[in-house]
Amino acid sequence: MRRLSVLVSLGLFLAVALASAQLPPAASLPVSYSIDARLDAAHHTLDATEVLRYRNLTGQPLDRLTFHLYLNAFQPTSTFMTEVRRDSPDFQWEDKYTGSITIESLTVSGMGDLTAALDYIHPDDDNALDHTVAELRLPHPILPGQEVEFRIKFRDTFPEVFARTGYKRDFLLGGQWFPKVGVFWKGAWNCHQFHATTEFFADFGTYDVRLRLPENYVVGSTGLQVGSTSHGDGTRTVAFHADAVHDFAFAVSPRFREVLSEFKGSAGTVKLRLLIASDHFDQAERYLSTLRLTMQRFDQWYGPYPYSQITVVDPPEGASRAGGMEYPMFITGGTTWWMPRGMRIPEVDVEHEFGHQYWYGMVANNEFEDAWLDEGINSYTEVKIMDSIFGPDTSMFALSGLNLGDAASQRGSYLRLPDTDPVTRPGWLFYSRGAYGGITYGKSAAALLTLEGLIGEATMRQALRTYFQRYRFTHPSPQDFFKTVEQVSGRDLQWFFQQAFYGTSLLDYEIASIRSDRPDWARKDATSRQEKAGPLYYNSTVVVRRKGDFVFPVDILIKFENGDVAREHWDGRDRWVRFSYYLPTKVASAEVDPNHLVWLDRNFSNNSRTVAADGSATRKLANYWLVFTQLLAQLFSWLL
């Protein structure tokens, strides 16, 4: 048994070593965390000791450090909860939402006990009651290149899952559960408070976590399991190790069912570990098949997944707020017991969250200030991958004659609040949570789809591939992305980026009018004269208008009654343009963006105009409304 466990550990070590060939060396990373934690599953608390080794790679002396204490957001006076209440006035606080992280002691090698030197700060607002950021002033600075060890004892109290982290019955997801040092970025500490609309930002490092938990609990987490020791008292300690990641999360439940699979990528075989709630077990293959197809595309299109494992956790019923979330090497899905096949919620979830392994996990942008760099790019690649797997018109939903494509879904979310905020606005400064979601995800995806239409799909894919390869394991900013796209496409695209990402202008082109008139329209005997002279000629005009302030070059396709077509191109700078024709045929129809590439256009209905009316759609919808009203009336009369 002992020999077997040695062999298993050796095998795991080799697997980690092989995969690590793709990963940056640990010595080049500023942090390493070693955490010993004990979970009290019954009381949803966790006691832990964290040893953080911080290596000063900033090039300047550091006399202070900042720490994220995210769990303190789950208190009614926090900035997070204040913002939730602001955007949802009906939200009622309940004690079960209480969560906290309490630092019991903090010692620093060579500096002694600095527990008292820890102060809460609020860099983003004036809320002195928000305790999600703490600053530690050091008695003497950490010199460049110097490594210092912080030993932090802390206690977590988990809330009932409200936003990402917490428990539901005997399930618990531990996310943002340990004191996490901020990032020294662009010459200063970047450590924002936890807001209702923000996520996370941290340095890459190594993680060694030993979690003691009830013996019968199944655990999934970031990294690889490297050991398990039973204590004989109903608990066991499970050890995990992860290289070159910037966060560590875990999930536990005695009811998880484990399903294993694998994916063979260009960096080697990746183990797929699915921990799924019993009631959802029949949907395991939905998760795994989509995950494999997603990994295949990411591998081919953008680059290899360098880790040896990915863990997928399916939260049980009632814990959906822990679902749809990404952590390095660990993602949460989401489904229900009744989810029909045509409703692709588990598929979209697993695709999107795996996509975050690239956009966030490896290309680790600042999610507070540049959320769209992961959410927006990931939403765009989600559209591409879901469309390639399930078809462009049915990638989100296909049931009972109704269908919905992912691109349309993204655009729909954008159109709800299209012009309140620029995409590049810091996450906590958006108009509302709805605006944040619609613009960060939806508008970004629509903008990137429009960009793809401009530079071509192959160029766009190459640009993203270059961006990933160049900036993985770093913290890029929006300019890094824009610069990469321009370099790969060989085009100056600042005019597009300024409007689409930094501005709030709306894009809307319409076919304003179509006319075909005879040149001799004023003569009363024109018909007989023309018929004698030969074929009838017409002066035709097509007027295209730019209704929005977003200037974008567009193609226009004009069809004539005799089957001829004319393709025009307009730079879109003026407010309107008129195309004129003198031909022996009338114009039958005109369409802006005939290839449907301009996803930012806010109104698809006015992109085309036909001379002949076709009331099929109107009649169909009116018929549905007629029957609905008839049945509604009969339901009312049930009261008689």
Next chain:
Amino acid sequence: MHLKPESGLLVAGWSRLRQSHKVLWWVYVVNLVLALFSAIGLSLRLSRVLDHSAAAARLVNGMDLGYLIELAAHPDVQPAIAFNSSLAAAALFFLFMLFALGGILQSYARGRHLVPGEFFQAAGSFFWRFVRLLLWTFVFLIPGGILLALFGAVIGRATANSSHASLEFWLRLAAYAVVWILLTIVRLCFDIAQVKTVGEDRRDMTRVLGASIRLTLRNLGTLFPIYFGLSLLGWAGTALVFWCWLKAVPADNTLAMFLLGQFIALLWITTRLWQRACEVVWFQRYQSLQLPLALLTNDETDAANAIQADGVLSEADAMPPTVSASESQTALDEAPATLPQYAPPEPPAN
């Protein structure tokens, strides 16, 4: 051979429905016309956006939800107006049925089509009585609502910590089923009250309601299956039509969709009026068995003749009126609680 009075009730009810089939068609036409007003308004607004746009094809060949959602948000479409006009149409239909109900029940009671004068006289005559009954309906619905809320709270609390994903769903479904059954019984009581009002030309609605509740509860075993069975027919028919709609009808065949939609609307009206007709037949049979035929009033003679036409009583049993309505009523109120067995008429000698 002895038959139960409820035997052949469905057939007899159908027979009354057919005899007064113009009632059914008029109700359907009014239902259609009122709904058309709402649909036409929406149609006009939609045509401005869709009729000259190639984007409309996304709704004709299939139903693109993304475009449908965009359309709903279009400033020229304004679905809120359409919904309000649907509500208005539903309210108008409700008022129409409230007015027409007296005439409908009277035509079923007499077992023949009423001329317009008779119909509207009956409708007008019973209108305010039915308004008073309707007010009582709202009173009886309140406990139903309270019960629903109570079930919801209890089930929510009981299943909050359950690890069985579908437990809450099934418990709620069971609770809704229980409440639906209770509300259906309430509905039946009021149906019988309406039938009793028309059958006995009563004006004391509170007493009528009380007597109808007792009557319905005592004969629930007969009335509820009829009501439920016909409701089931309506739902099953609707499900079948929807299935055909999805599987067999091409997405761009609006005519077929229109016809199927109208079939559903007509099916719902038919089953509801069929329920009414069955209730009338049942009540008349019950009435005739409680009261010696010599005590029947004019209307009751018509009713007896109708019952005879159903084939339950023989021609010889039809008698001219000899007593007043109040004497007849007293006799009925003193009638035994349960419906006795009776012998069917002897078949003709040849």
